[in-house]
Amino acid sequence: MSTPQEIAFTRLLKIMDELREQCPWDKKQTIESLRHLTLEEVYELSDAIIENNMSDLKKELGDVLLHIVFYARIASEKNEFNIADVINAQCDKLIERHPHVYGDTKVANEEDVKRNWEQIKLKTGNKSVLAGVPKGLPALVKAQRMQEKARGAGFDWEKPEQVWQKVEEEMNELHEEVKTQRSAEKIEAEFGDLLFALINYGRFIGVNPENALEKTNLKFLRRFQYMEEKIKASGKELADCRLDEMDVFWNEAKKKGL
Numbered sequence: 001m002s003t004p005q006e007i008a009f010t011r012l013l014k015i016m017d018e019l020r021e022q023c024p025w026d027k028k029q030t031i032e033s034l035r036h037l038t039l040e041e042v043y044e045l046s047d048a049i050i051e052n053n054m055s056d057l058k059k060e061l062g063d064v065l066l067h068i069v070f071y072a073r074i075a076s077e078k079n080e081f082n083i084a085d086v087i088n089a090q091c092d093k094l095i096e097r098h099p100h101v102y103g104d105t106k107v108a109n110e111e112d113v114k115r116n117w118e119q120i121k122l123k124t125g126n127k128s129v130l131a132g133v134p135k136g137l138p139a140l141v142k143a144q145r146m147q148e149k150a151r152g153a154g155f156d157w158e159k160p161e162q163v164w165q166k167v168e169e170e171m172n173e174l175h176e177e178v179k180t181q182r183s184a185e186k187i188e189a190e191f192g193d194l195l196f197a198l199i200n201y202g203r204f205i206g207v208n209p210e211n212a213l214e215k216t217n218l219k220f221l222r223r224f225q226y227m228e229e230k231i232k233a234s235g236k237e238l239a240d241c242r243l244d245e246m247d248v249f250w251n252e253a254k255k256k257g258l
Contacts, residue, residue, distance in 0.1 A: 118152035223253040
């Protein structure tokens with residue numbers, strides 16, 4: 001007897017087949033044309049996660065799942081692979097990379113798991129530990145993933161205090177370059193070094209830098225829009241207000257917990 005999960009997935013595959021055969025828009029799509037739409041869906045999924053909106057999360061997960069099924073359907077038309085191939089390949093990879101679950105390998109903690117994962121990837125074709133980091137990732141996320149992968153290979157600081165010292169060192173170097181104004185290129189390089197060190201520190205203290213920055217972005221947005229509304233309600237325009245006038249409403253927003 002089929003499980004509810006099997007019934008639901010079979011239903012999705014059937015609908016995808018019907019849409020591909022009968023809907024003008026779906027019939028026209030290619031792997032290339034879906035790419036930017038997939039990126040959009042993943043960002044919408046990310047928004048739902050950040051906002052902890054479980055209703056939207058369910059919806060966005062469905063949209064991402066649809067895209068996976070869509071790509072596999074198009075590939076099957078080209079006799080490249082089908083959705084079963086995708087799922088079985090993923091299952092095989094998970095079993096191979098979890099020898100502590102499906103084999104005799106012993107691990108003490110999650111760091112051992114990550115280390116084994118990277119070592120297995122190197123044995124199965126990756127030329128570099130960092131080769132698996134997508135080139136198209138946003139720079140902030142890319143830095144974090146590179147640092148995590150380097151740690152999996154044993155290349156990392158030992159204590160958070162050491163990383164914070166590096167942050168202070170990079171901050172001082174940036175400050176010195178800004179003070180002397182010797183080279184815009186050097187200032188940019190030192191700024192990048194400081195960001196990289198801060199991302200590293202976040203990893204050591206259990207803070208995801210992408211999540212932290214996005215939450216700060218949303219907080220800034222709420223407070224700024226509150227300030228705009230209050231200024232407008234007072235009969236003024238934002239451009240006509242002094243900074244100290246704006247600060248009154250900004251601090252009001254902070255007190256309200258916005």
